[in-house]
Amino acid sequence: MTGGERMFKIAFVVGEESGDLLGSRLMASLNRVLPGRITYCGLGGERMEEQGLKSLFDISDIAVMGLTAVLARLPLIVKRVYQTVDAVIEANPDVLVIIDSPDFTHNVAKRVRKRAPHIPVIGYVSPSVWAWRPGRAKKMSVYVDELLAILPFEPEVHRKLGGPRTHYVGHPLIERxxxxxxxxxxxxxxxxxxxxxxxxxxxxxxxxxxxxxxxxxxxxxxxxxxxxxxxxxxxxxxxxxxxxxxxxxxxxxxxxxxxxxxxxxxxxxxxxxxxxxxxxxxxxxxxxxxxxxxxxxxxxxxxxxxxxxxxxxxxxxxxxxxxxxxxxxxxxxxxxxxxxxxxxxxxxxxxxxxxxxxxxxxxxxxxxxxxxRLPDGRSQSEAAAAVVMDVLTRGKAT
Incomplete structure (x- = not known):
């Protein structure tokens, strides 16, 4: 790396193991594109930590599903939301990437957008707006700048529903x-x-x-x-x-x-x-x-x-x-x-x-x-990394 090469900081927020897997693969692709030029912060699992992220806390604290389970752990989850928001604001990253687990990650993104609107937000994995509560799509466009979809019909769904700009980046299963x-x-x-x-x-x-x-x-x-x-x-x-x-x-x-x-x-x-x-x-x-x-x-x-x-x-x-x-x-x-x-x-x-x-x-x-399959033959993580790189090179919002 030469002295003139810019360094980047990316914040991640994931809520469970499936997001940790997607995040780790995205980080690996980004590290190949910009070796030694990215630092990471935020919340992730073991795989993401292997790629260079030091997680704020263990994601098992928030990896719960079902109303009863969520209610039982609600005070801790709320505490973790605000802890994560504070950490992202303090880090002031070039981009925030939230991955799946919308009940947690989107709550973080909304609060980051209110307190630090200059930080671009990328959502990875769309909530199922095509099945439940389609009004969420338009609401997401307020705090998500780019959405990485893993199902091929989702870009058109978000276009029709007024959601954020959406890119189909492929599904991990098609690569296995x-x-x-x-x-x-x-x-x-x-x-x-x-x-x-x-x-x-x-x-x-x-x-x-x-x-x-x-x-x-x-x-x-x-x-x-x-x-x-x-x-x-x-x-x-x-x-x-x-x-x-x-x-x-x-x-x-x-x-x-x-x-x-x-x-x-x-x-x-x-x-x-x-x-x-x-x-x-x-x-x-x-x-x-x-x-x-x-x-x-x-x-x-x-x-x-x-x-x-x-x-x-x-x-x-x-x-x-x-x-x-x-x-x-x-x-x-x-x-x-x-x-x-x-x-x-x-x-x-x-x-x-x-x-x-x-x-x-x-x-x-x-x-x-x-x-x-992606028409250009890229892997899912490569397609996702391309969108992140585009946001990074555009710089923070003003």
Missing amino acids: LEELRSSAGERPALTDGRKTLLLLPGSRGSEVDRLLKDFGQTLEVLDRSVPDLEILLPAVPRMEARIRAETAGWAVQPEIVTGNAAKHAAFRRAHAALAASGTVSLELAISGVPMAICYRLDWFYRRLKDINRIFPFASVSSMVLPNIILGRNVVPEFLDDEVCPEKLVPVLESLLADTQVRQEQVSAFSELDTIM
Whole structure:
């Protein structure tokens, strides 16, 4: 580095591990572009600290989901919001990058914008304004200058809703095809021996609470029509003991596997899946695994759902990501009381056989590569870094 080269300071604010992964990859790309010329501050996890960020505190303090869990930790979360805002203001960075976890990160960004409007703000991962509370898009434009979207339809959504300028930078899953897609022999033909069903009740305790029992009852009925079925249940390490205990009495015992390598191996082997709604549906689609998706709303969102019948605010007809990306409903979804053996078993039977229903899903999933890949061949982190670099070179707002 020569004496005339400018140094840059970037503040990050993330709220959970998925944001830490995105942040670390973005930092790695930025470090390649500007080696030795960037200092980092703010809030991140272990991966971001490996790239040069010293985090204000452990992100586990704020990585909670569900109204009950948030209320229980609300005083600490509020304290952490103001602590983070003060630290960003004091650091006076060239740009603030907030990543996902909007309940926390956007509260920080709003307060930074009020107190230090000259600091540009980049949002990484759009809140689901296309599904819930679309009015958030326009509100975001007040305190987010550039938005990095990981779903290809989101730039147009924000344009229509009056949101911030939005750039599609690619989804991290599309860069992991070798982990998710089976090679020759990994996924046996449907006619070759046992069939494999993936069971994915969610990675959070609240999801497991609402779905695991129903999934067990569904398996018990399904076993009568599809005997000798192999059941694989990938569990995140923190939920493994609980899931083992709660499935111990099931009539049909799943094989519980943990760790990303085992999870991806299960995806490559599976013929079909029964899963909770969420990003896992996109993982399954990219893996080519036909699925049925389930979701039970907690008491708060159940009330909102009831209100929604009179005052609708949802803007899409599906909660399943592959359906939204494809623009048509190819994956069946089951909400609340529909999560029961009577509804699920016939669908799973059709997905575990060579049926038109199964073929339609598999065929539709093959379109995702074309839709989701970046046209210039850049990686997600490289595309995100390009937007950050553009903001850096423009300088702080005046």
